[in-house]
Amino acid sequence: xxxxxxxxxxxxxxxxxxxxxxxxxxxxxxxxxxxxxxxxxxxxxxxxxxxxxxxxxxxxxxxxxxxxxxxxxxxxxxxxxxxxxxxxxxxxxxxxxxxxxxxxxxxxxxxxx
Amino acid sequence: xxxxxxxxxxxxxxxxxxxxxxxxxxxxxxxxxxxxxxxxxxxxxxxxxxxxxxxxxxxxxxxxxxxxxxxxxxxxxxxxxxxxxxxxxxxxxxxxxxxxxxxxxxxxxxxxxx
Numbered sequence: 001x002x003x004x005x006x007x008x009x010x011x012x013x014x015x016x017x018x019x020x021x022x023x024x025x026x027x028x029x030x031x032x033x034x035x036x037x038x039x040x041x042x043x044x045x046x047x048x049x050x051x052x053x054x055x056x057x058x059x060x061x062x063x064x065x066x067x068x069x070x071x072x073x074x075x076x077x078x079x080x081x082x083x084x085x086x087x088x089x090x091x092x093x094x095x096x097x098x099x100x101x102x103x104x105x106x107x108x109x110x111x112x113x
Numbered sequence: 114x115x116x117x118x119x120x121x122x123x124x125x126x127x128x129x130x131x132x133x134x135x136x137x138x139x140x141x142x143x144x145x146x147x148x149x150x151x152x153x154x155x156x157x158x159x160x161x162x163x164x165x166x167x168x169x170x171x172x173x174x175x176x177x178x179x180x181x182x183x184x185x186x187x188x189x190x191x192x193x194x195x196x197x198x199x200x201x202x203x204x205x206x207x208x209x210x211x212x213x214x215x216x217x218x219x220x221x222x223x224x225x226x227x
Contacts, residue, residue: 034215043117043203043218044156089155099144099207099214100171105155 002027006090006104013080013111021075021107023064023090031092033057033066033073034101038087047075047088080111116140117219119204125225132191134222136204143209145187146216147171147179150201162187194226 007022025031032051036044048057053068062077073090090104120135138145144163148156148171158171160179168179176198180188187206191198201223205216 036218041220043220044205044216045218046215049215099209099216100146100158100161101156101216103156105153 002092002102004090004092004102004104006107009107011107011109015082015111015113016079019077019080021088023073023104025071025092027092031094034091035064035075036089036091082111082113085109085111117204117206117217119219119222121222123223126194127227128195130194132194134189134202136187136219137185138206142206144207146205147189148203150203196226199226200224
C-alpha cells in the first residue's frame with residue numbers, strides 16, 4: 001500500500017538557520033502531496049501542497065517541490081524562526097473521493113533563539 | 114473559516130467505561146475522519162465517513178465504533194475503554210469539490226484511560 005517516510009527527529013536549529021526535512025513516498029499512480037504542521041497544543045493545519053510532478057508548494061517561507069523521479073517532497077525554509085517550532089507531517093492522498101490521507105510519522109522541530 | 118470542534122480537550126476515563134468523543138464541522142463537508150496520534154507512530158486512521166450513516170474502517174478500527182447521524186457530526190465510541198487507548202484523538206473533515214482537497218482538523222482530545 002501507499003506509504004510516507006520522513007526523516008526522524010527531533011531536529012534542533014538556531015534561529016535563522018536553513019531547514020530541510022526529508023520526505024519520500026511510495027504510491028501507485030499520481031498522488032497529491034502535503035505538508036501539515038502541528039503547533040504545540042493544537043490540531044494539524046495545512047502548510048502547503050502540490051498536486052502534480054514538478055509543482056512547488058509554498059507558504060510562510062516554506063517550500064517543497066513534487067519530484068516524481070525521486071518520489072520526494074522535501075520541506076525547506078531558508079531562515080527559521082522560533083515561532084516555527086512545531087511538528088511537521090508529510091502526507092499523500094490518492095484523491096479517490098474519500099480523500100484519505102497517508103501520513104509520515106512526523107518530525108519535531110525546535111528552533112532556539 | 115472552517116471550524117472543526119471536538120467536545121473535550123482533555124478526558125480521563127476508567128477502564129471498561131463507554132466513551133464518546135464528539136466532532137462537529139461547520140462547512141457542510143461530506144467526509145469526516147477520526148485519527149489517533151501517538152509518539153513515534155504519527156497519525157493513524159481509525160474510521161472515516163463519506164456521508165451520513167456511511168462509514169468505513171481505517172487502519173486501526175479494533176475497539177472503536179463510530180456514528181454519523183447528521184452530516185455535521187461524527188462520533189467516535191470506545192465501547193469498553195482500555196489503557197492502550199490512552200492517546201490523542203484528532204477529528205478532521207474535507208469536502209468533495211476541487212482537487213487535492215485539504216483536510217481540516219479539530220484541536221484534538223487527549224484521552225487518558227486509567
